Amino acid sequence: xxxxxxxxxxxxxxxGIIFAITLGVAAYSTYFERKIAAFMQDRIGPDRAGPxxxxxxxxxxxxxxxxxxxIPSKSNKWLFILGPCISMFTALMTSAVIPFGDTVTIGGVTxxxxxxxxxxxxxxxxxxxxxGVYGILIGGWAxxxxxxxxxxIRAASQNISYELAMGLSIIAILMFTGSxxxxxxxxxxxAGHWNILYQPIGFIVFLICAFAECNRTPFDLPECETELIxxxxxxxxxxxxxxxxxxxxxxxxxxxxxxxTLFFGGYDYPWVEFITNQFGATVATLLGAGxxxxxxxxFVFVFMWVRWTLPRxxxxxxxxxxxxxxxxxxxxxxxxxxxxxxxxxxILTGIAGVVLLFFGLVIYDQLLxxxxxx
Amino acid sequence: MKLSDKTKVLEQGEMTLAERxxxxxxxxxMATTLKHxxxxxxxxxxxxxxxxxxxIYRGLHILKKDEEGAERCTACGLxxxxxxxxxxxxxxxxxxxxxxxxxxxxxxxxxxxxxxxRCIFCGLCEEACPKQAIYxxxxxxxxxxxxxxxxxxxxxxxxxxxxxxxxxxGWK
Numbered sequence: 001x002x003x004x005x006x007x008x009x010x011x012x013x014x015x016g017i018i019f020a021i022t023l024g025v026a027a028y029s030t031y032f033e034r035k036i037a038a039f040m041q042d043r044i045g046p047d048r049a050g051p052x053x054x055x056x057x058x059x060x061x062x063x064x065x066x067x068x069x070x071i072p073s074k075s076n077k078w079l080f081i082l083g084p085c086i087s088m089f090t091a092l093m094t095s096a097v098i099p100f101g102d103t104v105t106i107g108g109v110t111x112x113x114x115x116x117x118x119x120x121x122x123x124x125x126x127x128x129x130x131x132g133v134y135g136i137l138i139g140g141w142a143x144x145x146x147x148x149x150x151x152x153i154r155a156a157s158q159n160i161s162y163e164l165a166m167g168l169s170i171i172a173i174l175m176f177t178g179s180x181x182x183x184x185x186x187x188x189x190x191a192g193h194w195n196i197l198y199q200p201i202g203f204i205v206f207l208i209c210a211f212a213e214c215n216r217t218p219f220d221l222p223e224c225e226t227e228l229i230x231x232x233x234x235x236x237x238x239x240x241x242x243x244x245x246x247x248x249x250x251x252x253x254x255x256x257x258x259x260x261t262l263f264f265g266g267y268d269y270p271w272v273e274f275i276t277n278q279f280g281a282t283v284a285t286l287l288g289a290g291x292x293x294x295x296x297x298x299f300v301f302v303f304m305w306v307r308w309t310l311p312r313x314x315x316x317x318x319x320x321x322x323x324x325x326x327x328x329x330x331x332x333x334x335x336x337x338x339x340x341x342x343x344x345x346x347i348l349t350g351i352a353g354v355v356l357l358f359f360g361l362v363i364y365d366q367l368l369x370x371x372x373x374x
Numbered sequence: 375m376k377l378s379d380k381t382k383v384l385e386q387g388e389m390t391l392a393e394r395x396x397x398x399x400x401x402x403x404m405a406t407t408l409k410h411x412x413x414x415x416x417x418x419x420x421x422x423x424x425x426x427x428x429x430i431y432r433g434l435h436i437l438k439k440d441e442e443g444a445e446r447c448t449a450c451g452l453x454x455x456x457x458x459x460x461x462x463x464x465x466x467x468x469x470x471x472x473x474x475x476x477x478x479x480x481x482x483x484x485x486x487x488x489x490x491x492r493c494i495f496c497g498l499c500e501e502a503c504p505k506q507a508i509y510x511x512x513x514x515x516x517x518x519x520x521x522x523x524x525x526x527x528x529x530x531x532x533x534x535x536x537x538x539x540x541x542x543x544g545w546k
Binding site: 036038039040041042043044047305306308309310361362365 | 391394395400403404406407408410411412413414415416417419
């Protein structure tokens, strides 16, 4: 078999484009983070570099490269270098299984707008995201600094406690689809049957866990400036620090894309049929890819919006929320979804689940909490 | 001892369910930040945009001239005496015949210096001046200086130019 066939070339070009989009979005996320922060605080934000400060990410990159690249003398040098590399590497690898669109036919070659369509799709995302914590852990440990180590430990325990709830929240989706493949999950949601309608509880749990997985406020305890100086990247400077921060923004974009894939129909958008009939399948697919990226960017905005609104959780609150709050709720969601599949009324049970959960909480509050105080 | 009836005892009881769930408070907070997201920024881009500081702002000093273009200052030294920071110094000189167009009084200041590092912009010189010669202008601040040579402002910088006369609000 010929290795450099047309499909290979097409996929290579596609992967290159996805890399460029991911990195571009991550670079401009830094700019929009500052702009959004400024707007929310009634300021203007960066506006000196280029029109509206649009060249600010470039200026930041130049600054990052020009700064002194410092490696502490008592640190473990190679692991210190490896930390940001792993963070960046794993952040970029997650996008491989996200289906950016349906099939495209260019020059007689038909291929998916997806890096790889593996049957373990969503497990791949989870596996790689869990590997990402190694970057933080290794970097924090290798710094030979107490604050960095504390940040690294926090990152590790935070990831363990949130990975579970995250996994449980998507089990309900897997029950609908019957497949781990991201492509199959998206195809099951076409024509407006988005999972958010069937899985409101699952989505809320997943969203909260995504905040924790990306180490974003209100769960940014690993880097917690007020307690731990800079957390795991206390000792980092220059572009190594830049890579850590960059990886965080890539993770934000990718988790936005994953949420869009799992709960918001992936590349589905209204009037697909009309556009396919009018302009052809390729245009419809490319618009779908645009829709997915748009949804992911909307989630990036939500990430930033939350960051500039909410204060940081205390560490025991974070662990308590993860273990005693989100995991029971997601198990409840799995049960209610199973019931919904059994009686073949998924939307109704989705709404009933929310109502039931609310009343359950009120009753729990009335019966148990007041008694405990008395 | 109770000083007034205004004291209010705040009771922090146990949190209700809504408070313990954080969600209503989170939604409220998000609504607040979103409202500010769409509101107008209050920023003034300073060097390019300048805010009007009011008709009595005490900025850069100016030595006024009268309508004929003669300097009003008579080097009486009252401003230097009034100055709490001792920022003003001057050297007086007698007016020669033929200089009536330049100086209004028979005595004038040959040297008039304000040390801008000492000046506290209190405006007491302006109040002390019997000839309405020195003013702190409301529309212009002392520019930033980067070396100590630029700190002492002599007559070349202080005396009013006839083509850009200083007018305060309410003057003719």
